[in-house]
Amino acid sequence: MHEAAPVNPWVALAYLIAGVCFILALRGLSSPATSRRGNRLGMVGMGIAVLTTIFTHLPLQEVTVFAPAADYTYWMQLTLIDSVTFAEILAAIAIGAVIGLTTAKRIAMTAMPQLVAAFHSLVGLAAVLVGVAAYLNPQAFGISSMVIPMIGQPFAVINPVSKVEMGLGVAIGAITFSGSVIAFLKLNGSMSGKPILLPGRHVINLATLAAILFLVAQFAHGQEGWPFWAVVVLSFAIGFLLIIPIGGADMPVVVSMLNSYSGWAAAAMGFTLGNTAMIVTGALVGSSGAILSYIMCRAMNRSFISVIAGGFGATDSGGGGAAATDRPWKRGSAEDAAFLMQQAEQVIIVPGYGMAVAQAQHALREMGDKLKEHGVRVKYAIHPVAGRMPGHMNVLLAEANVPYDDVFELEDINSEFAQTDVAFVIGANDVTNPAAKTDKTSPIYGMPVLDVEKAKTVLFIKRSMGGVGYAGVDNEVFYRDNTMMLLADAKKMVEEIVKAMD
């Protein structure tokens, strides 16, 4: 009774195969060597899903064809696909393909976080559109039953379970959309990365969420349409409200979280349509984003709740930073840095978001090459939250042709700093702060950090002594005897160091 269209086993099988392709696509990412094959499998899976849908749902037209023969006329009845609808769909896909491919080709690797946020918003909006379309035309989606009243015309009603799924799908989609738009604006610099704190925002947010759930239930029970539209509007609002209080440094968590939401939105729509490919994908993407959020939170020693509650770094930016600049520190030049590193046996480079902002990755790789020519071992140490999204630094280093076996994660390399001659910190700050290990009053206390101060010498590139990191705390490393501050734009400084090495 619930399914309008009979389920063709081959169709169900095709969607299942698409789902398996998606699982294998993610599986391929366990190593860079297998990753490209994985990505291709993902494309195959998508192709299967799209073609299956097109050929099982396109409307058919009966066409009568007359064929004149020798003595009498044959006529045949042919069933053809509705070519107008087919052309419209192909045109829609083509428009998307042109926009998508051009963007993918042109985008700078440093802008990847913005791009991913923008893509998330599209998934969210698409989910909303599908949900609304399903509401307007439930028969096409096979989610309605005919009611034959005693008097009057029979009419279609949407099944209550489908209504709940649709309501939740639309809600999650709308949250993903408006949240991602804000995340995009913040990452793109079109909007200040500073948290915007509304008074009583927790109460407003919780009340809005409760209202959305109540309205979904209302929509499922009743016959009216208004709760559905109210869910759409409130969900757009809550997505916006949830992301504006979150600061720039917490963006890796936000981007991962929105990634997760886009998955759950797809899964909810998959429930509505009873489509295996969508459900499998939704579950994969949903858990992927959730795990990434967890990894990011762990790397900052913050609870997910406190990130979502927002406002990190908004209140305590003054305090420790200002007074501490009076403390003595050593300034070095590009020549000093070049000399120190060329004498070293091993140099560990610690890149951070500042490297991305200064676009210093290519100059940095050149410096690494020069050092290798001198017989110096060069390694890169990446903190999980370096940059604005998970794995951001790795992509930038890969773009600059740094071989991936020179790049190490925090837990794999942290013990090596003690046996390293030079730790070269470029554009990172909070992730090297020893206060996280010792100072219980510090806002970053408990966050795992790179032990750069254990190296014989620390070279720390920073624009000026005035600024502090995103957490708004002073860094003990600046004032240590074994630290030399290199105050300049990261890219310029690295280029000067390379020059000095000749």
Next chain:
Amino acid sequence: MDFLSILSIFVLACFVGYYVVWSVTPALHTPLMAVTNAISSVIIVGALIAAAAAGVPGAKWLGLLGVVLASINIFGGFAVTERMLAMYKKKG
């Protein structure tokens, strides 16, 4: 399919997702986000159904718009992932 079999697929897929994603190397977390982005656009299936269905013009146009948006994501997501993955090179 009845609700319970759909739910079973969903729950099992969550477990598969959990184990598969933990095995992804942290160096590839950005491509992971890009590719999950692309595959979550499988929501295009819903948009295609709406776009192909006759009867309600509003739903049809929403469906077509959904197809455009999801296609941007599919082509853009896979292409940008491919571009990133091509950059990861071994030593030598």
